[in-house]
Amino acid sequence: MTKIGLRNTWFQVHKWIGLALAILIIPLCVTGAALVWDEALDHVVNPQRYAVGNGPALTPDQLATAAQAAVGTAKIATIKLPAESGAPAIASTGPMPSKTQGPAARTNVYLDPATGKVLDVANSRSGLIMTMHMIHGTMLIPVWGRPIVGWIGVAMLFSCFTGIWLWWPTVGKWMRGLRWRRHRNLDTNLHHLFGFWIAVPLFVLSLTGAWISFPTFFGPLVGENARPMGFSAERAAMNKAQPLGTTRMPLATAEAAALAKQPGSVTQIAWPTDYKAIWQFTIKPAKGKPATLAVDDASGIASIAPDANRGQAGIARLMRQIHDGTGMGIVWQAIIFLGGLLPAILAITGVIMWWRARGWKAELKAKQKARASAA
Known part of the structure; x- marks a missing residue:
């Protein structure tokens, strides 16, 4: 040619x-x-979520109590604590039944970390930013x-x-x-x-x-690993898992056990579920990378949890970081x-x-x- x-x-x-x-x-x-x-865009689209006050943050237990009151009979499954000033704490319920593709819908509760005031309540699969995703x-x-x-x-x-x-x-x-x-x-x-x-x-x-x-x-x-990211059998089960109606161990006790094993500041908490009866705490130490601590709800024994991103290691994780x-x-x-x-x-x-x-x-x-x- x-x-x-x-x-x-x-x-x-x-x-x-x-x-x-x-x-x-x-x-x-x-x-x-x-x-x-997307985070900056969320500030513009949903300014009410970021109308936080000044002052020391409440304990995770206090924030969880405030979030639970906002969702009624649904159970809180996770809570993400603010990493910087001006950001809200975000609590999420267990997954709702759904036939749609992707992660199941949850109810997100946005809280003022200083007062526990509910700033917003929204479905995790609704809104402009989620639609764009x-x-x-x-x-x-x-x-x-x-x-x-x-x-x-x-x-x-x-x-x-x-x-x-x-x-x-x-x-x-x-x-x-x-x-x-x-x-x-x-x-x-x-x-x-x-x-x-x-x-x-x-x-x-x-x-x-x-x-x-x-x-x-x-x-x-x-x-x-050829396993599709986020679609393993374990992840699928975890995505459907519901938080336990009653835990054997109070949140404050589980948090103390995790911090005794790994000192630092707690950034995220996941409640025990009907799939795995363990508390999970993401802790940011004074130096080094954040660690995930698993606390058995029955025994109170704390241990370092396996890397949650093991299915997205190396090049695959880098590709996602480059892309977004x-x-x-x-x-x-x-x-x-x-x-x-x-x-x-x-x-x-x-x-x-x-x-x-x-x-x-x-x-x-x-x-x-x-x-x-x-x-």
Whole structure:
């Protein structure tokens, strides 16, 4: 195949990937960009959750009592204590029965850590931010949503590769490709320039997105556990487990046992359930990484719990961090924010370019037909 023929082939691949996925790419990318700073967005959307007072925090036992009063007969299953000033404590009930894809719905109670005042009560699977998470993760499509999103990521990998091929100038040095006015139309210039600058970050985001969607394929390639993240039999059972109606040990006693084993500050607590009758405490020591302590509800014996992220170790965990920007710093977060917005612009400008091309091709055919008739 000649160089021109190969270029035309890549052009067709690039064009039809863009046209076929344009409607899906826009909501997928825009929600991904917004979710880079989902916590800041939650401050804007739900300011009542962050109207906390000053002063020392109540004990976890006191906060749990306040949360329990807000949910009635439902049982509190976890409580997350604020890691910084200005943040609420968040208590969650056990999972509600559900047939939908993903984690089961729970009732979240937002508390002022200083007073125990209930700031908000909400379903964990409702609200703008959760809807954006579901759009980005499954496109709101039951069962097949996650694989569809994964295949969109695979298609975007090819789009990045073919886009760079088509961006590369056919004559002269590659620096010519950085010129603004490569075409008389604004949308075409935007497509060429934005496509170049976002190609590498978009390739990384597409690869990590596909990795998250298809861990059983990518995991073995790097010698990691092929088990899908979050979908093991144990995790499925834990997701359905209900907190015990009555525990043998009070929360304060279990907390003291955990802190005796691992001194530090408690950041999260999980109640004993009908699946495992143990308390779990996430404790942040003065130095080093946080540890999870398991306290047997019957005996009160505390022990270091196995790593809760053992199914997401190594490369798989890194891929998720890269994809959502968690702990990756403001520079990378800004890059992936643009990596979410610019593909939406590329999709729109690509459709405009295709539609314009249809017009001038139809006009050209009409002129050729008129000339043939005249001859």
